[in-house]
Amino acid sequence: MKRILVILSVLSALAAVVSCKQEQIAGKVILVSSLSLDPSSASMTVGDEIWLDVNYAPADATETDFVWTSTDEAVATVDSEGMVTAVGKGNARIRVSTHDGRVGASCYLVVVEEGETPPDPPENPDTPDNPDNPDTPGTRVRWADTGADVPAYPSYTAVSTYQDFPRVDISVSGSIKKDVYIEGTVRFTDPKSMYKDAGDTDYTTDSGALPMQIRGRGNSTWDYAEGGKKPYRIKLNTATKVFGMGNDKDWVLLADSMDPSQMRNILAQRIAKVISMDFAPRFRTVELYLNNSYAGTYTLIEQKETGLGHKVFVTPVDPASSETDGGYFVELDEKGDDPVSFTSSTFRRKFNFKEPENPNSAQQAFFQQLINDTETAMKSKNWTRVHELIEMDTWIQNYIIQEIAMNVDGNMRLSTYFAKDKDTKLYMPMVWDFDLAFNNASYLVNFISGSSRDNLYSKWFIKTCGGGQNNPTEQTYYQYLFQDPAFVSRLKELWNLYYPRLQVIDNVYIDKMKEFNAPAFKHATDQGKNPRVRSYSVDNKDFFRTYEDAISYMHTFYTQRLSWLNTNINNL
Structure with missing residues (x-):
């Protein structure tokens, strides 16, 4: 039996752990915020063993007793120390996580029979936080559960003033229309490298003026933009890596003019990411300036489109061909x-x-x-x-x-x-x-019997209401x-798999994003660019005196909703 032991890296890791433990303050609990495995992918022959090395941050974390699992023990098993044994031919993923499931990482394995030539393992397969993942055919696995590997929150570097907050400057010579692109330039600046990841070697803090086209987008958000705060779609002339996100030409600026928290779209996409939806667009909160005039806080987000990169993973059928079955x-x-x-x-x-x-x-x-x-x-x-x-x-x-x-x-x-x-x-x-x-539509209570804004969290909605506004209970x-009993049974399984991750959003993520975005949110409020936050308003669940109150209201709903659904989904 072959034994492939990564001894030096393990000894180095153990030495680092001992050193860190000596420096820890007695009784102080320091949580792990991120994990990675070395290697992150490997090819093995049946009977081989390999020892995976865990890297964690911060270095002085105290809770470093991790949980190891294999997605397919018929292919590979793993013990409590990270020793992996190749059992049978196939693919598997070895996962390591904290005991509470907040943080995790994985290693993708390809196992072949004795005498077969093992393929080269893909680099960073299915890594959800790798902005440059090419997603070439053969490396991206459909329906892979990547959400367990998502850190509790992004590794942003917080700034203290809005002047240091990442911003987007757009210059155009005419008025921006909803359906017609006009030409202009856009500049992306991040003076303090807020969005720079520690491993990002080509991060750009100032893109300079880039040629682009811009138009409006949306429906009610464009036609009834509160406070005149409208959403936009940008098409760069050249694919560009923006604020650490992947190279792309197509970007969207969400105005969130009807959302006083400015975080509901962010929250939804985070949920999509941790429950492993096929495509969860990457995003960044930015300050927007139009022709040097401050427009407010926006969410810069990837456009929803198909492709082999970080996109909806289909290849559209060619209209000039006779093919019909996809995509x-x-x-x-x-x-x-x-x-x-x-x-x-x-x-x-x-x-x-x-x-x-x-x-x-x-x-x-x-x-x-x-x-x-x-x-x-x-x-x-x-x-x-x-x-x-x-x-x-x-x-x-x-x-x-x-x-x-x-x-x-x-x-x-x-x-x-x-x-x-x-x-x-x-x-x-x-x-x-x-x-x-997230309880930001006052008329929703009209669709659900016995509901009010205060008890809405304790009602079914999507389960019972399948129609539009004219016939919501259709x-x-x-x-x-x-x-369908199989649907309900599988819903329970997936809910219980995802629930610990959804709790991390409740316990950690929302507060961290509030902290990161505070300078921009405060600036927007002070300048009257958050239409539903007004210092003279009486809090009535649609309008708030401060952005902190607006976020707290949304956060409370999320907490209550998560708890109620956990009980009631499991009782189905």
């Missing part, structure tokens, strides 16, 4: 106002083709039939057929986020996304549009899925 990226939106759209036959939902934007008639018919078949199977309670048509776990992931948030725009009404590639069933890759979520997708 597609489609939005459910009750307006159905895109150039190519259709209405489903059973639940009468409107769908817009996003990619490809202009599928040929055969491709349109293929995807429309897929939706129609799915709806027919659900309504007839043909669960075998439903399972043949949809990637169930992704529908459950979407449900969990939307139900936690009680998102009025996400209950199969607006901004709901579906994808299908050649090798997949119909799945839900991402979420979007949460400024009216029965559609999730109302039927909850009649």
Whole structure:
């Protein structure tokens, strides 16, 4: 039996731990904030052993007794010290985490039989926080549970003044229209390297003026922008790495004008990340200046689109070809106002083709039939057929986020996304549009019997309400899925897997993001650029005196909602 022991690295790690322990203050608990494994990927032959080395931060952490698990013990096992044994041919992931599940890391293994040539292991496979992951075919694994490896909070360097906060400066010569791009320049600056990761060797603190095109975006957020604070879409001439995020041309500036906390979209995307949705767009909070005029605090976020990088992981079918089975990226939106759209036959939902934007008639018919078949199977309670048509776990992931948030725009009404590639069933890759979520829509109480703003956290929403604003209690997708015992059983399994991670958001993440963003949030409030935070207002759950009060209100709802759902999902 071969034994591959990384002895020197282990001895070095043990020496570092001993040194750190000597410096710790007696009785003081210092939590681990991040973990990594060395190696992060490896190829092995059946019978081999390898010792994984754990690196953690901060160096003086006191809680360093970690939990080791294997995703497939028929392929590889791991003991309590990180010794991995290759058992059988296949792929597996070895995970290490803190006992409370707050922080984790993993090593991706490929195991072959004796005599076979092991492939080179992929570099950083499925690493969720690697901004330059090329996601080339063969290295990205669909449906991998990467959320366990997400740190409790980002490793930003906090700044104390808004002058030092990352900012975006846009210069244009004309007025910005919603549907027509105009040319201009954009400059990204981060004077104190707030968003620089410790391992980022090519971080740019000042991009200089970059040529770009800009237009408006959104629906109600554009047409009824509170305080005149409008959202924008930017298209750079050249793909650029912005604030430590991946190289890209397409970026979105979310105004969050209807969200007094300025954090609801951030919170939703964090949930998506820790529960391992296929695509959770990266984002940064920034200060925006338009032609040198301060516009307020915005969320700079990746555009929702397909690709092999950090995107919705499908290759859109070519409209010039005769292929029909994949891939597609489609939005459910009750307006159905895109150039190519259709209405489903059973639940009468409107769908817009996003990619490809202009599928040929055969491709349109293929995807429309897929939706129609799915709806027919659900309504007839043909669960075998439903399972043949949809990637169930992704529908459950979407449900969990939307139900936690009680998102009025996400209950199969607006901004709901579906994808299908050649090798997949119909799945839900991402979420979007949460400024009216987390108890930020006063009219939601009209949809739910016996509810008020104070007890809304203790009510079902997505489970029971499947319609739009005109008929909110209509029965559609999730109302039927909850009649499928397999769906309910799997929901419980995934909820209990994700729940510790969701608690970390409650206990750590929200407060840390509030701390990081405080200089910008205060500046926006002081300058009247947070339309729903006004010093002269009476707190009424829609308007607040301070941004701290607005965040606290959202945070309290999240805490109560998480606890209620944990009890009631497990009681289903």
